[in-house]
Amino acid sequence: MLENKNNAKTDISELGEFGLIDHLTSQFEVKHKTTIKGIGDDAAVISPEGKMIVTTDLLVEGVHFDLSYMPLKHLGYKAVIVNLSDVYAMNAIPTQITVSLAVSNRFPVEALEELYAGIATAAKLYEIDVVGGDTTSSTSGMMISITAIGQADEKEIVYRDGAKENDLLVVSGDLGAAYLGLQVLEREKQVFKVNPASQPDLDAYTYLIERQLKPEARKDIIQLLKELEVKPTAMIDISDGLSSEVLHICKNSKVGCNLYEDKIPLDPQVINTCEEFKLDSTTIALSGGEDYELLFTIKNEDFPRIKANPNLTVIGHMTNENEGVHLITRANTKIPLVARGWNALNKD
Amino acid sequence: MLENKNNAKTDISELGEFGLIDHLTSQFEVKHKTTIKGIGDDAAVISPEGKMIVTTDLLVEGVHFDLSYMPLKHLGYKAVIVNLSDVYAMNAIPTQITVSLAVSNRFPVEALEELYAGIATAAKLYEIDVVGGDTTSSTSGMMISITAIGQADEKEIVYRDGAKENDLLVVSGDLGAAYLGLQVLEREKQVFKVNPASQPDLDAYTYLIERQLKPEARKDIIQLLKELEVKPTAMIDISDGLSSEVLHICKNSKVGCNLYEDKIPLDPQVINTCEEFKLDSTTIALSGGEDYELLFTIKNEDFPRIKANPNLTVIGHMTNENEGVHLITRANTKIPLVARGWNALNKD
Incomplete structure (x- = not known):
């Protein structure tokens, strides 16, 4: 599950909820000029350019992924990608995501660091800001819920309902x-x-x-x-x-x-x-x-x-x-x- | 768990993912003029007025709620409220939510109808549109992830960091x-x-x-x-x-x-x-x-x-x-x- 099997294992309760969120999210710099406020308040604030695109996807351990062959870094990366893909499918550009995570106590802090490293890699490559989220425990397994926000000029947005005969x-x-x-x-x-x-x-x-x-x-x-x-x-x-x-x-x-x-x-x-x-x-x-x-x-x-x-x-x-x-x-x-x-x- | 214990119990797999989403979300009418596209495409489209506020919360069975005394209708209602509360805390007005749900197969369709009835009640009372979401199975228990979107004039937004001595x-x-x-x-x-x-x-x-x-x-x-x-x-x-x-x-x-x-x-x-x-x-x-x-x-x-x-x-x-x-x-x-x-x- 961890890339380096020799890593120390820190119990997530040692950091507490706010400590853990700080620890995992401190690496995220705000890059988009449309992000006015990222992580650290009751909500994020975004300055929209054009229309806003919103989509959300939920990945559940044992249903959408199997950690016996899915490295956590890849899982974090993929969880971002599946949401960005929905924004691109509207012919829009994703700009921000929120990341919510539920994890059982079998995951040490180092495992979540791996997961967030994958999220950070995707965020960097696709130029999006991580502006919020929630981290909590689960009674079993891991669940990742990501919401992606994108922006587009209204005239550029492509829906599913515009296909015509002979297209x-x-x-x-x-x-x-x-x-x-x-x-x-x-x-x-x-x-x-x-x-x-x-x-x-x-x-x-x-x-x-x-x-x-x-x-x-x-x-x-x-x-x-x-x-x-x-x-x-x-x-x-x-x-x-x-x-x-x-x-x-x-x-x-x-x-x-x-x-x-x-x-x-x-x-x-x-x-x-x-x-x-x-x-x-x-x-x-x-x-x-x-x-x-x-x-x-x-x-x-x-x-x-x-x-x-x-x-x-x-x-x-x-x-x-x-x-x-x-x-x-x-x-x-x-x-x-x-x-x-x-x-x-x-x-x- | 269900309000009416005599209700029929329909297995969620009978409807399939898309059938279930249609069934549960068909009750949601678009009310806000800022909602251009709600449920039914790769993503929702919102026409922002002012700045956009985004917040997300995750509720996990056995951690945040206990269905032995929490009726599902109340749970749906509360899951919405906790997110709206974060938007109000920015001195902003919530306008849209997305609802993602992971449920094990112990929940029949009728249970999810109860949950969505609570979500719909909160949405109606607080005048918000349900514009998207994701419904999937879980290996055990229920998890609800809601993202709320709000709007505010930039000069009206209140952050956590503005308090001054003597306030x-x-x-x-x-x-x-x-x-x-x-x-x-x-x-x-x-x-x-x-x-x-x-x-x-x-x-x-x-x-x-x-x-x-x-x-x-x-x-x-x-x-x-x-x-x-x-x-x-x-x-x-x-x-x-x-x-x-x-x-x-x-x-x-x-x-x-x-x-x-x-x-x-x-x-x-x-x-x-x-x-x-x-x-x-x-x-x-x-x-x-x-x-x-x-x-x-x-x-x-x-x-x-x-x-x-x-x-x-x-x-x-x-x-x-x-x-x-x-x-x-x-x-x-x-x-x-x-x-x-x-x-x-x-x-x-």
């Missing part, structure tokens, strides 16, 4: 790797249980594992779209799997969609590992989740601006609502798309 | 009742364990129990201060006990304080119940916590404006930092004030 459906990056990374890590955990001396060779899975343990939010895509002067008509981030997100856009925008199986971008490690695990790579891309790529629709006339870009793939087009939402398979059969995305409520 | 220290309402309400409820729980057929007579404790189970945030005091044209120099809400909050103001404002024991406002039920429980009422008021009253400092010249008001009590005055922070007892002895506030991290 193109575009996805950033590639899909399915994070889910397969989780499968590889779960397999290694089982192997380790049987034989703790085994030395795993994970070279064939490095990309998959990185996508699972250290995802990134696509700030670069938001910047790229601005540079290309392409404003998506609808946008969502892929947290629950491609099919679930396509259905969200279709439902909110009241359109149908034809999604082409042969267009779905897959990394070679995804293809190879699917073969090894005897999994269908399309199913993994459609339902795997946790990719944190951006899925968006653009007007047909904007296609020339994005077509040369290796980070963006056109995977389908929007149709009339009456035509429904379909996957067009490699065999050119048309099957209705159903959401089988990762569902945190069905896991227990 | 008067003022508190709203009365203190200690919420903590004693908890003691009464804990005692009844123990009695019930021994004799489940016992019929508790709680008439002597109605105020105490209400303060514990259904606290209010002092929106009225913020409005009153505006009407009286009194802007506090520093302000904080009393969540951890009077002594802890006085010390926060003194530390942040770099001042000392003389707090007068005989001025601390106590309800007669607090005095009577302290006698019954053989507790010192001053200790309870200083360290009890969960009162959600406002503690603030005002300039001496503002005293005539507040002195006639039964909701406000002057309990001390600020001194030079070098003089330290003291309680002046009824016997006119001067003892250093120490924080023994309720500390969620020391409870486990």
